Amino acid sequence: MLCLRYSSVIFTTRRQEIIQLPKNYNRNIVVCEAKGPRPRYPRVWKTKRKIGTISKSVKLVECIKGLSNVKEEVYGALDSFIAWELEFPLITVKKALKILENDKEWKRIIQVTKWMLSKGQGRTMGSYFTLLNALAEDGRLEEAEELWLKLFSQNLESMPRIFFQKMIAIYYQREMNEKMFEIFADMEELGIRPTVPVVTMVGNVFQKLGMLDKYQKLNKKYPPPKWEYRYIKGKRVKIRTKDLDKSHNHGVVNKSEEVDESEFDENSQDQADEVDEDCVEQLKELDECEPGEISTVPSETRESSVST
Template identity: 70%
Template structure:
């Protein structure tokens, strides 16, 4: 006995065979053949492939921290040096942000540092610190560097004193290097000796640039005995580590630069030996085989070349 479902299925088959025979069905499906090569086109089921045209509504404005930081730099470049005007422009720039755009401000500071806009760096950094954001040693180091380059030595010394008193035993060595470079460039020998004496008291080993600057001052002042003790206590290293294409490589430090008369920038002089940077393998002698270990004598404890109360 036939059921209702069986009758429905047979009726559908009869209608299919009546109106669409297999040859006709195959002929109608010939236009659905897809091309063998994949191309940048959209296959339409009724009219074939449709070519792609460039969208006229596509915008070229990039949304991100890089473009936003460039807008921030352009926003404050044309302003005067009045504090209220600069702070007001910065406040209006971040008015619609739900959170403080710290990454944007950091990238803007990098762009200003590249253009050597020291006044703007000081203003933006102080504004950022007043908001309670970006209170890192990197921000304070950039502010110290900008104050020194702008000629505001009193503010730089005040910032250095406050940072040194707050972080007595955890002060990074680059800050000592920066302050000694500032005093060396301006021939402030007494304060330079004080910073060097603080380094020895804290047990911080000076970099090659610091030893060269202090030794050069000893030679200028005729203190040859101090100069000889300094060279014996901190001899130049025979080996140093650098990063070449992301790999840590031990190389000979035969091309260490001597201190100059301050004609070049401080940044090129003071940070050349304590920063790991990438360089070409053609310019360096890389020992690919066995390399002896560092044979640098450690400074003797309790012995200081300079007392804090040097006249």
Template identity: 70%
Template sequence: MFCLANYWSPAFTLVRGGATVGHPLKFNSVVVCGARGPRPRYPRVWKTRKKIGTISKSQKLVECIKGLSNVKEEVYGALDSFVAWELEFPLIVVKKALKTLEDEKEWKRIIQVIKWMFNKGQGKTMGSYYTLLNALIEDGRIEEAEELFGMIFSRYMEGLPRTFFMRMISLYYSVGAYNKMFEVFADMEELGVRPDGSIVRMLGDVFQKLDMMDKYEKLKKKYPPPKWEYRYIKGKRIKMKVYPDNKTKELTEGDPGTDELEEAENIHHLGTDELEEAESIHLDDELEEAASSGLDRNVLDDAASGDFEYV
């Protein structure tokens, strides 16, 4: 049988000459053992209590690579030394560092960091691909951007987001490569990706420049301008009516103290029931206009579901 005769614990009190003498020993963490006596348990040497957050780490990463040259080996060596003592790849830190570099418009550094991350087999997401594509376009490396878009399009054909098509169409529109612009839009049509209002406006401008009025009319019939759109004014998401002369753009870029902006803010403060009622009224007006125009319903359906060939 286990004997506790010779067991002594610092938590016990001793009696000397009728007076009790305590042992006020304080430990950081006390664990009771099997003999029902406390014993000191000190923290491990290799465990640190000071943890560095991802924001400070991302700032250190940006400072680490910002003063380097554009030599590939030097940048990759600095990045390897930064993550050398990490047990896992610091993906969140790298993504926050990329966001900081994007705000500072350090496009060359963004390209280097993303390619280094891809070589490590990490972070191959749509967001990283789009950041790399945007950085290549902003840096003037059009051929590499086209090659990257072709690779992403062939690999993720049916799941490619609309923002990639929008970025490439805006690129070709700015450089005047209208044939490539039509090719990208034809791919969108085949995949069933609905274009944004900005894409439709750019295509309409190109059709008018090239005197292709028949295709311009087909484009307007298939993708009519929206009646409502969302704008961000003073950090608020406001639903505003779109006018033919594009007054909403003047609203957002004008003086915030104008009467039109106050009217837009009043629309924002309306309830959901009033907005739904307004939408139903505009929908009824559209149906009445379509009925009064005398167009056959089958013709409208064919125009809405037909395919266009722009190449």
């Protein structure tokens, strides 16, 4: 049987002296020419402490929170924050925007998002939706409409459904019924099936204006779903809508609360792929897609649109 073994390392010096190292020699130790082994010390510019994106995003938020609303001051602070970065810290900025959104700092979200877009970074539909939401919450309706028209003209047939829902919600809160009907008509012309909140808001406006015939046509064309999907411990579970209505009336089910799994159907996991994805998944997909890459037109043929 052939057996191969490594021989011990042999070094020769200038005086032609042979230094034979032991078998348990550590190869990470550098050997001097005639003074024996010495330890390898770490470089001065290397640090053992690694800063993650979460701590960086918190520092970014703290860096701009105490500043005024002057554009040059905020942009200067953001430029100095990323001055020593080799690449644009896109993940850090995205997490910072999420922190600002939880704190409802809408002006800071607008400033950071516009600064990021001016650098040519993060030009995804998720970033544009964050900017649109911040402009609407800050009361800057004209800028929100301008952004919406720009995105809608550039991505006519690939506009995500969540943008239509957001604009209808903005007009519904401000009782701008004509513009809301225009957005709803554009959805039907493009063949985009409206979500349950959109149908509810449009139906409420029809009832308020006394258009009961159009309200009945709307409910006939888009009946309320019998099932709804919720995420519980990372799994998508199907729930009956009537059970949800009862729980909502009693104030039991909230977005932040967990629902017992005993209330659901046993065959819910087998039938989980029969319905559209939730708005949470849509937002996750938006961050990964660029404008023009998302197609929301379903393959099914739609009926004639409801006249508004």
